[in-house]
Amino acid sequence: xxxxxxxxxxxxxxxxxxxxxxFLALKAANLGSFTSSGGxxxxxxxxDNIGGLKVRAPVRSAGVTVGRVASIALDPKxxxxxxxxxxxRSVQFPSDSSARILTSGLLGDQxxxxxxxxxxxxxxxxxxxxxxxxxVVLESLISQFLFNKAADAGSSSPAAPASGGKK
Amino acid sequence: MTNLVQRVxxxxxxxxxxxxxxxxFFADLVRNVPTALRRPxxxxxxxxxxxxxxxxxxxxxxxxxxFVLALQSYYALVTYGASESLGLLVNLSLVRELGPxxxxxxxxxxxxxxxxxxxxxxxxxxxxxxxxxMAIDPKSRVLAPRFLGGIMAMPxxxxxxxxxxxxxxxxxAVRLIGVDDGNFWSIMQNGVDVWRDxxxxxxxxxxxxxxCTFVAVYQGYEAQATPxxxxxxxxxxxxxxxxxxxxxxFVLTALMFTH
Numbered sequence: 001x002x003x004x005x006x007x008x009x010x011x012x013x014x015x016x017x018x019x020x021x022x023f024l025a026l027k028a029a030n031l032g033s034f035t036s037s038g039g040x041x042x043x044x045x046x047x048d049n050i051g052g053l054k055v056r057a058p059v060r061s062a063g064v065t066v067g068r069v070a071s072i073a074l075d076p077k078x079x080x081x082x083x084x085x086x087x088x089r090s091v092q093f094p095s096d097s098s099a100r101i102l103t104s105g106l107l108g109d110q111x112x113x114x115x116x117x118x119x120x121x122x123x124x125x126x127x128x129x130x131x132x133x134x135x136v137v138l139e140s141l142i143s144q145f146l147f148n149k150a151a152d153a154g155s156s157s158p159a160a161p162a163s164g165g166k167k
Numbered sequence: 168m169t170n171l172v173q174r175v176x177x178x179x180x181x182x183x184x185x186x187x188x189x190x191x192f193f194a195d196l197v198r199n200v201p202t203a204l205r206r207p208x209x210x211x212x213x214x215x216x217x218x219x220x221x222x223x224x225x226x227x228x229x230x231x232x233x234f235v236l237a238l239q240s241y242y243a244l245v246t247y248g249a250s251e252s253l254g255l256l257v258n259l260s261l262v263r264e265l266g267p268x269x270x271x272x273x274x275x276x277x278x279x280x281x282x283x284x285x286x287x288x289x290x291x292x293x294x295x296x297x298x299x300x301m302a303i304d305p306k307s308r309v310l311a312p313r314f315l316g317g318i319m320a321m322p323x324x325x326x327x328x329x330x331x332x333x334x335x336x337x338x339x340a341v342r343l344i345g346v347d348d349g350n351f352w353s354i355m356q357n358g359v360d361v362w363r364d365x366x367x368x369x370x371x372x373x374x375x376x377x378x379c380t381f382v383a384v385y386q387g388y389e390a391q392a393t394p395x396x397x398x399x400x401x402x403x404x405x406x407x408x409x410x411x412x413x414x415x416x417f418v419l420t421a422l423m424f425t426h
Contacts, residue, residue, distance in 0.1 A: 003208060006211065006212055006215045007208075007211055009215055009219050010211050010214045010215050010218070010219060012219075013214065013215070013218050013219045013222065013320075013323065014214075014323065016222075016323070016327060017322070017323030017324075017326055017327060019330075020323075020326040020327045020329070020330035020331075021326050021330075021365075021369075023330045023333075024262065024326060024329060024330055024333075024365050025361050025365060027352070027356075028258050028262070028330075028333050028352075028355055028356070028359060028365075029258075029262075029355075029356060029359040029360060029361045029364065029365050056360070058357070
């Protein structure tokens, strides 16, 4: 095989590699799914408890991804979790929008649900979302449920001497 | 007693000498890389011999791994109602681990052995010695282009392995089993990061390219100039490359994917 033939074949090989890389980057990973929409602006939100929220978790409004969690830190004064959100520039939200930490499915990842408010003014870069609702911690929910259950059972059964006497 | 101590010292010094010999050889090789780059055709020919001709086995293996991975993980995931995460599972295991590692193992078997045998036979046939007589440094004329070619071919092969594997998983999961098409891709895209996962996988495969090609070239150059010597060198290439790839992979994974 001549010099040209080999060079052409190697050219094919390298091009094939580039196609494979593009496939991995664009189709199989998340490059370009977000950067194409013309930049982002960042807002912050403070939560009492962020649960299992992670950096790069999606921010969704009505189920549509409109941003991502950029960073998570602890406010040293109020001991709240400070979450910085990178929002898509193409989407504007009223300044009294509220943020909640939700879970997709029972065992799924946690994300931030953004609910639009009614204010005329929109959130600008650096603004703080004031109305927030913390993540639901399953353990405390279960313990609360069990506690209520136990209290109910105690009050309804007079056979149990200790709690039956109280009511 | 003194004999034992002497023996221990002997072994230790021997090991150290081997390590030093490897290191100086590596430094020599790297020093000859610019010279090899001045004759790009030599490198291109090696990329062809190492890369193009390995394409078939790499892509066939990638496809098979993707098929099997999708089938097996489907049965495990469907128990938890998480069969749609199959794409993510297959993608992460391919891009982070299996792509670079299996490619490197196949590379050691397919390309490493042929490099060792070729160079070993050149040595046995005294072609390398003849080159030196003509004042041509065999390290820059023979070894460095092969070294470079291997390093260039490996990441391309690993990327293709992963890409073909993901396509194979897609065929099995979506076409055969009937996992939802949109969820398959979107969960994958949400969970895979370009720099952390794909990028680190490529860094891994470049490292493996350096290791595999260096071992192959070194073993060929240091082979005893007899038929048995070349045979032993070829075997050692496969064993040493595979073991060092696996060991390096553990270290790299620990460095890259733990926070």
